[in-house]
Amino acid sequence: MSQVTTTDGFRAERIDTASKWYDLFQKGVELGTWNVEKLFDEVGFEEDREIWRSLEPVEQKQIRYLVSGFLDGEFAVGEDASHHLQRIVGAPCFDDSEEMEMYMSIFTLTEHKHTQFLDVYMHEVMGDQDVFADLNPKRGGARIPIVQATGLGEIFDRQGQLTARAAHSQDPVDIAKALTVYHMIVEGLLARGGFYAINKLSQNAPLPLLNHGFKFISTDEGRHMTHGVEALGELLAKERAGEPEFQGVGRAIEDVLYENVASVADFGYMFTDAVGDPLEISFDDLLMRVGHLIDGQFNEALALDIDHRKIIGLVADRHQECLEKDIDEEVREYQEIYQRKRGVAADGGR
Ligand SMILES: [Fe+2]
Ligand SMILES: [Fe+2]
Known part of the structure; x- marks a missing residue:
């Protein structure tokens, strides 16, 4: 049977062109195909290199941490x-939505482009760093030491575990957990918190190519978030309609938020007074922003009832743990571990 469409005066045989996933797919085709190499050609690296060289070492360190979190995050x-x-989007609980699977193809493409932009940018502009990309090729190299040392890397591990489990089981509750950590925490809180930080630091360190790239990345991530909220909304609607295999979806979303929200403190560490915050990003402002995002994503968009005081307590506790650690010392330890691994890898493990 032909699908009836309400847009643009045409319809298809197999694809529902009125579907919200079709709409996201089409927006992705229109807006998500910006060309990273073309952006490099048009804006160039030189102005960013000059500004980068003019920054104080503490300012460079702060930007490097922020962009490192993005590079490892985008890769994951x-x-x-x-x-x-x-x-996951092909699972029976999404009713065999062809349009959702179409959208996922452009979604994946844009994530790889984000990695492409950040990897080249760090190499070309920031230079002389060691990202240990030659180690552990399955995951594209070892994580950058600062990402591992603050604990930020753990959320990416968690995302890998939960998405793998959900892809395998195709169970709606497992899927709700996976999509919560992926779309709501990593994309929704960490990446959006990161965009906020990039915007703020651009007042003190106006790196034109970095800012251009992040404008495109944040627009793409806006569509990814819409997808995440819509997908979780569908699972919740089925739970609320009483469908037996969807029972537990809402509880799973809340549990995953409480279990993982402290990663905001790992990410925010570099904007605290502990490191001087030379570019004036402000951890407190970041937290305020994240609080608004949690309200919008969980309470308003999904009609859940998140306990703010509990969230603040979880983030504050982790923040305290970060302050009690000697992060620089841990970074050095990771660098040494990676160097040893690299030595082992080079001689084939003999
Ligand atoms: Fe991304
Ligand atoms: Fe994304």
């Missing part, structure tokens, strides 16, 4: 989209 979401999300 790209991998999990390719391997797991594509299977």
Whole structure:
């Protein structure tokens, strides 16, 4: 049977062109195909290199941490989209939505482009760093030491575990957990908190190419978030309609938020007074922003009832743990571990 469409005066045989997933797919085709190499050609690296060289070492360190979190994060979401999300959107609980699977293809493409932009940018502009990309090729190299040392890397591990499990079981509750950590926490809180930080630091360190790239990345991520909220909304609607296999979806979303929200403190560590916050990003402002995002994503968009005081307590406790650690010392330890691994890898493990 032909699908009836309400847009643009045409319809298709197999694809529902009135579907919200079709709409997201089409928006992705229109807006998500910006060309990273073309952006490099048009804006160039030189002005960013000059500004980068003029920054104080503490300012460089702060930007490097922020962009490192993005590089490892984008790599992780790209991998999990390719391997797991594509299977998740094909699960029976999404009613064999062809349009959702179409959208996922452009979604995955954009995540890989984000990695492409950040990887080249860090290499070309920030230079002389060691991202240990030659280690552990399955995950595209070891994580950057600062990402591992603050604990931020753990949320990416959690995302990998939950998306893998959901792709395998195709169970609605497992899927709700996977999509919550992927779309609501990593994309919704960490990446959006990161965009906020990039915007703020651009007042003190106006890196034109970095800002251009992040404008495109944040627009793409806006569509990814819409997808996440819509997908979780569908699962919740079925739970609320009383469908037996969907029972537990809402509880799973809340549990995953409480279990993982402290990663905001790992990410926010570099904007605290502990490191001087030379670019004036402000951890408190970041937290306020995250509080609004939690309200919008969980309470308003999904009609859940998140306990704010509990969230603040969880983030504050982790923040205290971060302050009690000697992060620089831990960074050095990770660098040494990676150097040893690299030595082992080079001689084939003999
Ligand atoms: Fe991304
Ligand atoms: Fe994304």
